[in-house]
Amino acid sequence: MIEKIFGPGSKPASAQEAAAMIGAELATRVSNSGADALRAGDLERAERMFRQAIDLDEKAGRADANAAIRLGNLGEVLKQQRRFDEAELMMRRALTVERSSGGARTPEVAGRLRNLGGLLLAAGRQSEAEQTCREALEMAEACTGPDSAATADYLTSCAMAMQESARPERAEALYRRVVEIRQRVGKENDAELAKAMYNLGYFLQRFNRVGEAESLYRKAVEVWRRDPRGDPQGFSLALNNLGMLLTFSNRAGEAEPLCREALKVAGSTYGSDHLEVATCLCNLANALSALRRWTEAEPLMRRALEIKEAKLGPNDPDVAVCLNNLANILQSSGRLNEAEPLMRRHLEIIVAAGKAMGRKHPYLEPAANNYARLLLEMGCSHADLVAKLDRIAPGMFA
Numbered sequence: 001m002i003e004k005i006f007g008p009g010s011k012p013a014s015a016q017e018a019a020a021m022i023g024a025e026l027a028t029r030v031s032n033s034g035a036d037a038l039r040a041g042d043l044e045r046a047e048r049m050f051r052q053a054i055d056l057d058e059k060a061g062r063a064d065a066n067a068a069i070r071l072g073n074l075g076e077v078l079k080q081q082r083r084f085d086e087a088e089l090m091m092r093r094a095l096t097v098e099r100s101s102g103g104a105r106t107p108e109v110a111g112r113l114r115n116l117g118g119l120l121l122a123a124g125r126q127s128e129a130e131q132t133c134r135e136a137l138e139m140a141e142a143c144t145g146p147d148s149a150a151t152a153d154y155l156t157s158c159a160m161a162m163q164e165s166a167r168p169e170r171a172e173a174l175y176r177r178v179v180e181i182r183q184r185v186g187k188e189n190d191a192e193l194a195k196a197m198y199n200l201g202y203f204l205q206r207f208n209r210v211g212e213a214e215s216l217y218r219k220a221v222e223v224w225r226r227d228p229r230g231d232p233q234g235f236s237l238a239l240n241n242l243g244m245l246l247t248f249s250n251r252a253g254e255a256e257p258l259c260r261e262a263l264k265v266a267g268s269t270y271g272s273d274h275l276e277v278a279t280c281l282c283n284l285a286n287a288l289s290a291l292r293r294w295t296e297a298e299p300l301m302r303r304a305l306e307i308k309e310a311k312l313g314p315n316d317p318d319v320a321v322c323l324n325n326l327a328n329i330l331q332s333s334g335r336l337n338e339a340e341p342l343m344r345r346h347l348e349i350i351v352a353a354g355k356a357m358g359r360k361h362p363y364l365e366p367a368a369n370n371y372a373r374l375l376l377e378m379g380c381s382h383a384d385l386v387a388k389l390d391r392i393a394p395g396m397f398a
Contacts, residue, residue, distance in 0.1 A: 037049060094112055159175045323343070
C-alpha cells in the first residue's frame with residue numbers, strides 16, 4: 001500500500017523548532033514525490049525519493065509515524081523489485097518505529113504487520129506470512145471490531161496467506177466473510193464490494209471452479225462499470241482476469257473485447273509503460289493467438305515483453321512468462337527457429353529462479369515440457385533433447 005503524508009500545521013515556538021519543522025516538511029515533500037513515482041510505476045525514482053526522505057529523518061533523529069510511513073513505502077518499492085531481504089529490513093524498521101512512537105497495539109501497528117505479512121507471502125515464506133497476518137487480524141479486530149470495514153482488509157490478507165499454505169477451505173471462508181462485510185457496510189455500487197467479489201473469484205479460479213469464478217468476476221465488473229473512475233485499477237484487473245478466464249475456457253471471442261477494454265483502462269490510469277499495461281497486452285495477445293490471429297498477437301506480446309524487461313530486468317519470472325507466450329505465438333505460426341531461443345531462455349530463467357528460492361520452481365515442469373515439445377517438433381532426437389535439458393539444468397531432468 002502506498003501512503004502519502006500530510007505536513008505539520010502548527011507554528012514553531014523557536015528557531016530550533018522552525019528548523020526541525022522545515023526539515024520535516026522537506027522530508028514529507030520528497031516522500032510524497034516518491035509515492036507519486038511508485039503509483040506511476042517508476043520504481044527507480046520512487047526508491048531514490050524514499051531513501052532521500054529517510055536520510056533526512058535519520059540526520060534529524062526523527063522516529064515518528066511519518067518516518068515509519070517512509071520506511072514502509074521504501075519496503076513496498078523493494079518488494080515490487082523482488083528485493084525481498086532488503087524490503088523485509090525496511091518493513092521491520094517501520095514496524096519498530098510505529099510501535100515506539102504510537103504504542104504496541106494500534107491500528108497503525110496492525111497495518112505494518114499486514115504489510116510485512118504480504119511481503120513474506122511474496123517471498124514464498126507462507127507459514128511466517130500466515131502467522132504475521134493472523135497477528136495483524138487479531139489486533140485489527142481488537143481495535144476496530146470483528147465486522148468492521150477496516151477488519152475486512154486484514155481478513156483478505158489472512159485468506160491470501162492461508163490459500164498459499166494449503167488451507168483452501170479456511171481461506172474460502174475468510175474471502176466469503178469479507179464479501180458479507182462489504183455487502184453489509186457498503187453500498188451496492190461500492191468499489192470495495194467489487195474488490196471482495198473479485199478476490200473470491202480469483203481464489204475460486206485457482207481451484208478450477210471456473211463457473212463460480214466467472215459469475216463473481218462479472219458481478220465485480222458490473223459494479224465497477226457503474227463508476228469506473230472510483231477504482232480504475234480494480235476495474236482493469238477484473239476485466240483482464242475475466243478475459244483471461246474466457247480465453248482459457250475456449251471462449252476467446254468473448255474475451256477479446258474485455259481484454260481491449262482492460263488495456264484502455266490500464267493505459268489511461270497508469271500510462272503506456274506500466275506493468276499493468278504489460279499484463280493487459282499479454283492477455284489480449286493470448287486471446288488473439290487463441291483465435292489464430294498471430295500477426296496481431298505478436299507485436300502486442302513483444303511490447304509486453306519490452307515493458308517487463310525494462311521494469312523488472314531480463315531474468316525475472318514474469319519476463320519468462322512473456323518469453324514463453326511469445327515463443328508459443330511463433331511456434332503456432334510455424335517459426336520454430338525463432339521460437340527456440342525464447343523458450344530456452346524462458347526455461348533458464350525458471351531454473352535460476354528455483355535455485356534462488358532453494359526449491360523447485362512451480363513452473364519448472366511445464367517450462368521443460370514446452371521446450372521439449374518444441375525441440376521434438378524441430379526434429380531433435382531424444383538423446384539430443386536430454387542433452388540440451390541437462391545443459392540448462394544439470395541432473396535436474398535425469
